[in-house]
Amino acid sequence: MKPATRDTATPGCATRDTATPGCATRDTATPGCVSRGTGRSACPAPGTGRSACATTTTLGCALLIALILMAGSSTSCRQGHAEVKPDPLARAYDSEPDWNDSTHVLPLNYRQAQGKRVFYQYCVWCHADSTPAGPSNRSNLNPNPPLASDGSTLNALSDDFMRNVITMGGAAAGKSASMPPWGKTLNQDDIDAVIAFYRAIAQPPYQAPARPGPQYSVR
Numbered sequence: 001m002k003p004a005t006r007d008t009a010t011p012g013c014a015t016r017d018t019a020t021p022g023c024a025t026r027d028t029a030t031p032g033c034v035s036r037g038t039g040r041s042a043c044p045a046p047g048t049g050r051s052a053c054a055t056t057t058t059l060g061c062a063l064l065i066a067l068i069l070m071a072g073s074s075t076s077c078r079q080g081h082a083e084v085k086p087d088p089l090a091r092a093y094d095s096e097p098d099w100n101d102s103t104h105v106l107p108l109n110y111r112q113a114q115g116k117r118v119f120y121q122y123c124v125w126c127h128a129d130s131t132p133a134g135p136s137n138r139s140n141l142n143p144n145p146p147l148a149s150d151g152s153t154l155n156a157l158s159d160d161f162m163r164n165v166i167t168m169g170g171a172a173a174g175k176s177a178s179m180p181p182w183g184k185t186l187n188q189d190d191i192d193a194v195i196a197f198y199r200a201i202a203q204p205p206y207q208a209p210a211r212p213g214p215q216y217s218v219r
């Protein structure tokens with residue numbers, strides 16, 4: 001009882017059914033002779049082809065169809081998107097709640113938003129009190145690092161001084177050595193971005209000097 005893979009005897013049922021080996025069932029030419037196993041009984045032309053179909057083990061056909069269906073469903077599973085848990089910080093990189101008044105949200109431009117990323121990766125542990133990012137080490141440090149939003153301390157510093165202290169560390173700028181140097185970790189763009197973020201969240205608000213100081217001054 002050899003399964004007939006090619007049904008040449010039945011006109012209209014002569015096409016090979018690649019889905020169901022042994023079943024000459026796929027018939028696109030004859031209406032009523034439909035595909036996939038079940039259609040073979042509907043083949044209008046009597047003949048050996050039909051009986052060849054009928055001799056094929058139905059179990060084999062059914063197993064194959066089940067396999068195809070399983071393969072199909074697993075593919076659609078892979079295409080489905082796993083639900084991503086929203087990160088409260090990543091959710092709003094284009095804004096930052098006012099640290100003194102959480103009902104007030106400060107919009108951030110592109111550079112400030114880049115700075116926010118840098119800040120919440122490297123600086124938050126010392127320059128913020130506890131945040132959704134985690135607990136802070138600020139209270140353990142002496143001197144206490146200024147809060148990033150502390151405009152009363154930071155507004156007085158020029159961008160150049162900020163750049164120097166961030167790049168070379170507190171010790172190099174005559175400040176506490178517990179402020180690490182970031183020049184080997186961050187590039188100049190990151191550093192300028194994080195300064196822009198500090199400026200954006202400053203309270204009282206930061207006002208850029210009307211006449212910037214000489215380019216190479218440190219303060």
Ligand code: HEC
Nearest residue numbers: 122123126141143145162165166170175176178179182194
């Ligand atoms: C390990 C703790 C720590 C981390 C992390 C840290 N800082 Fe600091 N930072 C300090 C301390 C302490 C000071 C205060 C130094 C002083 O006042 O003598 C300071 C001071 C500063 C100052 C100067 C303030 C002033 O009054 O002159 C700036 C600007 C600054 N940090 C920016 C940053 C930035 C930007 C990052 C992240 C890239 C960062 N810090 C990460 C501890 C830290």
